[in-house]
Amino acid sequence: MANGSEITISVEYLRGTEKKIEALKALIDMSALISSTLDLDELMQLVMEKAKHELQAEACSILFYNKEIDKLEFEVALCKEEATSDLLKQKIILDMGQGIAGWVARNMEPLIVNDVRADERFFDQVDKQTGFITESIVAVPLIGRCGLIGVVELLNHKRKEYDLELFQILCKQFAIAIENALQHKELVEKERLRHELEIAAALQKSFLPESPFLKKNNVTINAVNISAAKVGGDLYDFIEPAENMLGVIIGDVSGKGVSGAIYMSKIISDFKYVGISVNSPAGVLNRLNTLLAHAPHGMFVTVIYMIIDTITGRLRVSVAGHPPFLLLTKDNVKVMDVVSGPPLGILPAEYPDTVLQLDAGDRLFLFTDGVFEAKNKKGERIGYERLVEFVRMHGNASSLSDLVINYVNDFSKDTEMADDLTMVEIAFANNA
Amino acid sequence: MTIILIEKYGKKILELSGEIDMNASPVLRKELMTLVKKGVTPLVIDFNNVSYIDSSGIATFVEGLKGMMAFGGKLKLAALPSAVKEIFSFSKLDRVFEIYGSIDDAINS
Numbered sequence: 001m002a003n004g005s006e007i008t009i010s011v012e013y014l015r016g017t018e019k020k021i022e023a024l025k026a027l028i029d030m031s032a033l034i035s036s037t038l039d040l041d042e043l044m045q046l047v048m049e050k051a052k053h054e055l056q057a058e059a060c061s062i063l064f065y066n067k068e069i070d071k072l073e074f075e076v077a078l079c080k081e082e083a084t085s086d087l088l089k090q091k092i093i094l095d096m097g098q099g100i101a102g103w104v105a106r107n108m109e110p111l112i113v114n115d116v117r118a119d120e121r122f123f124d125q126v127d128k129q130t131g132f133i134t135e136s137i138v139a140v141p142l143i144g145r146c147g148l149i150g151v152v153e154l155l156n157h158k159r160k161e162y163d164l165e166l167f168q169i170l171c172k173q174f175a176i177a178i179e180n181a182l183q184h185k186e187l188v189e190k191e192r193l194r195h196e197l198e199i200a201a202a203l204q205k206s207f208l209p210e211s212p213f214l215k216k217n218n219v220t221i222n223a224v225n226i227s228a229a230k231v232g233g234d235l236y237d238f239i240e241p242a243e244n245m246l247g248v249i250i251g252d253v254s255g256k257g258v259s260g261a262i263y264m265s266k267i268i269s270d271f272k273y274v275g276i277s278v279n280s281p282a283g284v285l286n287r288l289n290t291l292l293a294h295a296p297h298g299m300f301v302t303v304i305y306m307i308i309d310t311i312t313g314r315l316r317v318s319v320a321g322h323p324p325f326l327l328l329t330k331d332n333v334k335v336m337d338v339v340s341g342p343p344l345g346i347l348p349a350e351y352p353d354t355v356l357q358l359d360a361g362d363r364l365f366l367f368t369d370g371v372f373e374a375k376n377k378k379g380e381r382i383g384y385e386r387l388v389e390f391v392r393m394h395g396n397a398s399s400l401s402d403l404v405i406n407y408v409n410d411f412s413k414d415t416e417m418a419d420d421l422t423m424v425e426i427a428f429a430n431n432a
Numbered sequence: 433m434t435i436i437l438i439e440k441y442g443k444k445i446l447e448l449s450g451e452i453d454m455n456a457s458p459v460l461r462k463e464l465m466t467l468v469k470k471g472v473t474p475l476v477i478d479f480n481n482v483s484y485i486d487s488s489g490i491a492t493f494v495e496g497l498k499g500m501m502a503f504g505g506k507l508k509l510a511a512l513p514s515a516v517k518e519i520f521s522f523s524k525l526d527r528v529f530e531i532y533g534s535i536d537d538a539i540n541s
Contacts, residue, residue: 233487252487253487254487254488254490255487255488255491256454256488297461297491297495298490298491298492298493298494298497298498299491299494300490300491300494302487302523320524321523321525322523323522340524341524341527342523342524342525342527342528343524343525346494346497346498346525346528347528373486384522419486
């Protein structure tokens, strides 16, 4: 009873206030913990230690929901024995609805079970596998902005009077923190990958000739290589296998990205070695086909390799499943569909040589399929025939490659570049 | 791309539709290699509703073919629309794969 300035407060009221203060303190502690790190592993360890302490639990675990397989997987487990934690993480996956955690995940509701043996939802296989004896479980779903993230479980908690509502609020904060940490992890990973790709792209470029332009006696070569992604699967190279001879290779590796780039780098280094020691294009392709026989995932490469006598214009060429190149003479554009074997790296095969004679003023135009398979917004592709038609109309241009690039860019305007473009123009100036 | 596995006259047929490009190839690879590893032979691939195949798609079939050859199995490509057939013949892959005009031809061969 109030008397003058004195106030009488009941013990229950005081205990209630104490509990609220304690709850508030726990919330503040948790908020501080959550905002202290963006490292997911560290965050989970910190929060679970805290939760275990709050409920005076013997063990604590977090199961993450794997959307792809619609199952729960143990992500972290804090048990007395480290071996038990490892066993949980490696071996145990729960179906939605299976066990207490599965029930909580499916129903997105928290659950306290003080005697698991009396609850038919309890899944005793986990205990059997780990040797841990579960008596009670507090399980709360972790629900983030994008739905279910997982379930937090506290086992054998001594503080039975603990406020579940408070624990739920903590778990909500925790869920948001996990989402933030996951997003951060993704960003860091993306940044790391971007950096790795930059290095890979620079390394890959180093396998291509330093200059895309080369002049040797009567032959002038001009190459263009544009990658769709940071790293590409197209290749070209020039070598001098013998005096006055020029070897020119163009190729297209199946698949793109880092795997395509590594494969391309292997092909170029194999080619540099074989190209110098074998003096016929067919011999080089036969040797490369053997060297590339064990590529993973069915990877292969289409290739044209030619050796040109830079004085006489006599040319030997061997083709492995690569789109035909074009011969531009004074008044004609000819599709050079010479005898070809299948792409390299698939099966044992024999690649033949074809001999051609270039006349003064003749030009050769070699390219990869990225040039004629470019797609427009309607999903139509340029097609080989249409590209040949374009070359027929503009064959006299001094830089055909530049015109073709503009043509491809115009055609596939407002679409993402899907494939690498590589073109090699070879001009023979004099029939000395 | 969609993939459906059916059975006709006791032979397994993988019906594909749409574009088999670098996005679709990993899904196809999983299905195809599971069948190859199980030793399903002959395996007929129905290309009737395939509009396009890129090099990553072809590489997937090359891997399937190599897997089949390792145990003497047969991978048969059937009913290729002309645009898809051109892609195979252009790169001389029609010499690598067994290609049939129709599903029935592939089954009866």
